[in-house]
Amino acid sequence: MPIPEAARAALTRLELGVPDAALETLDAYLHRLLEVNQRMNLTAVREHDAAWLRLLVDALTALPGLPGAGADAGELPTGVIDVGSGGGLPGIPLAITRPDLSFTLLEATGKKARFLEETAAALGLANVAVLNARAETAGRDPALRERYGLAVSRAVGPMPVILELTLPLVAVGGRSLCMKGPRAEQELRDSGEALHRLGAGEVAVFDAYPEGFGNDLVVVSVVKASATPKKYPRAPGMPKAEPL
Numbered sequence: 059m060p061i062p063e064a065a066r067a068a069l070t071r072l073e074l075g076v077p078d079a080a081l082e083t084l085d086a087y088l089h090r091l092l093e094v095n096q097r098m099n100l101t102a103v104r105e106h107d108a109a110w111l112r113l114l115v116d117a118l119t120a121l122p123g124l125p126g127a128g129a130d131a132g133e134l135p136t137g138v139i140d141v142g143s144g145g146g147l148p149g150i151p152l153a154i155t156r157p158d159l160s161f162t163l164l165e166a167t168g169k170k171a172r173f174l175e176e177t178a179a180a181l182g183l184a185n186v187a188v189l190n191a192r193a194e195t196a197g198r199d200p201a202l203r204e205r206y207g208l209a210v211s212r213a214v215g216p217m218p219v220i221l222e223l224t225l226p227l228v229a230v231g232g233r234s235l236c237m238k239g240p241r242a243e244q245e246l247r248d249s250g251e252a253l254h255r256l257g258a259g260e261v262a263v264f265d266a267y268p269e270g271f272g273n274d275l276v277v278v279s280v281v282k283a284s285a286t287p288k289k290y291p292r293a294p295g296m297p298k299a300e301p302l
Contacts (some may be wrong), residue, residue, distance in 0.1 A: 061067070061081055062093050062110050062111070069115060069145070072267070072268075074118050074155075075121070075142060080155045084154055084170050085293075087150055087151070088110065088114060088136070089106075090177055091145050091146065094145075098170070100144060100170070100173070101147075113151075115215055116148075116273075117151040118152070118155065120148050120266075120277060121152065121155060123205055124138065124156055124159065125153070131135045132240055132261065133252050134207040135204045136207050137160045138206060138209070139163075139210070140152075140161060140163045140164060140209075141164050141209050141210070141220075141223055141224050141227070142164065142165065142193065142223070143163035143165045143170075144170060145173065145174075146163060146210055148181070148237060149186070150163070152210070153178075154181070155166060157183075159185060160186075160217070161185055161186050162187050163188045163189065166193070166209070168180070168190055171188055174186075189202075189280070192295040195294060196296075197223065197266065197290070198291065204226070204230065204285065205227065205273060206227050207229060207232040208228070208233055208234075209232075209234045210235045211223075211224055211235070211287065213237075214236075214276075215297075215298060217236065217238070217249040217252070219298050219301055220253040221252045221253065222290055222291050222301075222302060224236075225256045225257060225286050226284055226286045229282070230283070231283075232281075232282050233280060234240075235268070235278070236277070236278040237275060238275075239275070240274045242278050246261065246263065255295055256287075256302075257283055257284040257285055258282025258283060259280075259282065261279070261280050263279075265289065
């Protein structure tokens with residue numbers, strides 16, 4: 059199917075700098091996602107044109123927060139980890155448009171992790187690695203803990219849960235970038251304890267879309283100011299069962 063004009067217009071208006079060459083790869087990813095979604099629960103969006111806007115364009119609104127694209131990476135690691143990647147959102151669209159960065163897609167469900175591996179291989183994404191593990195386990199692994207300059211997440215859970223799952227993986231000075239809905243401000247007000255305990259610093263909230271788009275997606279950026287205490291993340295299931 060052709061790339062919908064509404065999606066092209068949105069990308070142009072958002073000025074995200076997505077190269078034309080990436081559009082075809084993005085569409086190939088979307089076709090694969092929607093095809094496999096018929097037998098595996100990857101997304102509630104099932105129609106091609108709607109998925110371009112609600113899945114791909116939404117994911118690409120995180121591009122300005124990536125290292126080297128309006129964010130000064132400095133001496134930080136440039137690797138990006140997508141926590142709870144699911145069907146590859148936002149990680150795969152970001153990896154397609156930023157082949158200069160390395161992306162790790164962290165997914166706990168085995169069949170979804172296999173889909174991610176097969177999709178990265180089919181699309182020739184040499185900058186993508188897939189890790190089949192829970193975030194609570196990954197965050198305690200010395201090979202992964204505080205190794206990433208940026209963690210991204212979408213539809214993972216309330217802010218206190220997201221922070222406990224992402225910040226242990228982020229290097230001091232790095233950031234957790236959370237894609238949230240209109241309740242983001244309220245969730246942040248409920249996250250004071252989590253922010254304090256996990257080593258968070260500056261918090262910024264910005265609308266992913268300018269006024270007039272009719273989309274209330276919000277991006278929350280949390281800087282990691284100090285090392286996360288070793289007791290976090292807690293055991294698998296605890297962050298969700300008993301949020302900080």
